[in-house]
Amino acid sequence: MAVRAVRGATQVDADDRDQILAATTELVSEVMSRNGLTTDDVISVLFTATPDLVSEFPALAARKLGFHEVPLLCASEIAVPHALPRVIRLMAHIETARPRAEIQHVYLRGATALRLDIAQ
Numbered sequence: 351m352a353v354r355a356v357r358g359a360t361q362v363d364a365d366d367r368d369q370i371l372a373a374t375t376e377l378v379s380e381v382m383s384r385n386g387l388t389t390d391d392v393i394s395v396l397f398t399a400t401p402d403l404v405s406e407f408p409a410l411a412a413r414k415l416g417f418h419e420v421p422l423l424c425a426s427e428i429a430v431p432h433a434l435p436r437v438i439r440l441m442a443h444i445e446t447a448r449p450r451a452e453i454q455h456v457y458l459r460g461a462t463a464l465r466l467d468i469a470q
Contacts, residue, residue, distance in 0.1 A: 351445045354453050359439040361460035367406040374411035384454035393443040394421040400437045401429045408438050
């Protein structure tokens with residue numbers, strides 16, 4: 351098994367608790383599904399949110415999905431003036447037999463514009 355990192359991002363329409371939780375749930379679920387993962391495969395997950403999102407911690411959505419024993423951390427993105435607004439990002443560290451080239455990074459909603467080169 352190798353340790354790999356999986357990236358992902360999504361965008362919400364507003365700084366709204368329910369939207370943050372729903373979008374994060376969708377993002378985490380897609381990362382897990384597309385990479386054939388269970389929570390036992392996940393070492394840790396770092397979530398970030400742009401400074402305009404403060405209504406809820408994205409990690410709460412992962413906890414509600416069963417990430418009870420996985421270390422989770424939330425942080426704020428730096429406030430770059432031309433950055434895409436209302437974005438939640440994640441970087442999950444996983445154990446997998448997949449080669450790096452087969453890792454599926456997940457960019458949803460408006461966040462697909464962030465990484466057109468790898469967005470699925």
